Amino acid sequence: MLEWWSAVSTQPKTFLTPEEYLELERKAEIKSEYYRGETFAMSGASREHNTLGVNLVSSLHQQLRGKPCEAYKSDMRVKVSPTGLYTYPDVIVVCGEPRFEDAAVDTLLNPAFIAEVLSPSTEAYDRGRKFEQYQAVASLQEYLLVAQDRMHVDLFTRQPDGTWLLRGFTRAEDTIELASIECRVTLGELYEKVELS
Amino acid sequence: MRVLVPSTGLYTYPDVIVVCGEPRFDDAEVDTLLNPAFIAEILSPSTEAYDRGRKFEHYQAVASLQEYMLIAQDRMHVDLFTRQPDGTWLLRGFTRAHDAIELASIACRVTLGELYEKIELS
Numbered sequence: 001m002l003e004w005w006s007a008v009s010t011q012p013k014t015f016l017t018p019e020e021y022l023e024l025e026r027k028a029e030i031k032s033e034y035y036r037g038e039t040f041a042m043s044g045a046s047r048e049h050n051t052l053g054v055n056l057v058s059s060l061h062q063q064l065r066g067k068p069c070e071a072y073k074s075d076m077r078v079k080v081s082p083t084g085l086y087t088y089p090d091v092i093v094v095c096g097e098p099r100f101e102d103a104a105v106d107t108l109l110n111p112a113f114i115a116e117v118l119s120p121s122t123e124a125y126d127r128g129r130k131f132e133q134y135q136a137v138a139s140l141q142e143y144l145l146v147a148q149d150r151m152h153v154d155l156f157t158r159q160p161d162g163t164w165l166l167r168g169f170t171r172a173e174d175t176i177e178l179a180s181i182e183c184r185v186t187l188g189e190l191y192e193k194v195e196l197s
Numbered sequence: 198m199r200v201l202v203p204s205t206g207l208y209t210y211p212d213v214i215v216v217c218g219e220p221r222f223d224d225a226e227v228d229t230l231l232n233p234a235f236i237a238e239i240l241s242p243s244t245e246a247y248d249r250g251r252k253f254e255h256y257q258a259v260a261s262l263q264e265y266m267l268i269a270q271d272r273m274h275v276d277l278f279t280r281q282p283d284g285t286w287l288l289r290g291f292t293r294a295h296d297a298i299e300l301a302s303i304a305c306r307v308t309l310g311e312l313y314e315k316i317e318l319s
Contacts, residue, residue: 168254
């Protein structure tokens with residue numbers, strides 16, 4: 001939900017260190033992402049955006065019961081260590097021992113799965129530069145992009161040679177197999193109660 | 198060169214097209230190509246979401262298309278999508294001047310250094 005191109009900074013022209021950002025962020029009433037000294041306030045999301053996120057995270061949560069994986073929605077900060085980006089993905093799954101930046105255990109370092117629900121203002125970022133950032137997270141195996149204006153999902157899966165395989169899904173009966181977290185979800189489930197324009 | 202995606206009805210002008218073998222056209226005007234093998238788009242802030250998203254979905258419906266290349270203009274970065282036999286697409290990213298992009302479908306290669314020659318990056 002970051003306005004990358006318009007770069008709406010909550011701290012205009014004030015360069016923050018990562019430590020200063022985290023200190024402010026932990027007291028803030030509005031979430032902000034952080035990259036290279038700048039913070040970017042996050043806006044709220046549409047009903048469809050929320051429903052898609054809830055549908056996905058609740059399906060994954062249900063399937064991950066009794067397994068060493070955890071799903072989080074929207075409020076878990078992720079740090080992309082190699083690039084220094086701090087961001088709040090729409091849905092995250094971590095498997096095995098979650099690793100955090102520090103003792104506050106609110107900044108995850110090792111997501112296995114990330115999903116973003118696409119909005120007009122963030123689609124270019126989510127498909128482009130943000131995906132490039134996520135590619136730098138060695139633990140990340142799958143990246144899911146969910147359209148909110150029609151039934152369409154793109155799944156990118158990391159390959160052993162560092163390339164990513166893109167598979168698209170468009171029909172209600174299509175089943176998305178998330179191999180990295182051993183979950184599956186149909187588009188019908190994912191888009192339940194979502195009003196498509 | 199205008200390209201028609203017959204299955205979706207989109208008429209569009211890609212930035213760069215390569216056609217191999219006999220070009221097929223929509224009609225006798227021979228100005229609307231039906232069978233590109235390779236398409237490249239240079240990304241702009243106003244079109245990046247479309248080029249990476251819905252436009253790419255249209256292009257995926259062109260059975261002849263084997264490779265789709267996206268070129269950033271604000272930094273040295275190229276994404277190459279290659280069609281796989283099962284209908285998925287393999288994404289390979291390139292970021293360094295000495296990286297060579299191998300375009301298997303058209304048996305061509307280009308380095309990023311060449312591609313970005315005289316481009317002033319912001």
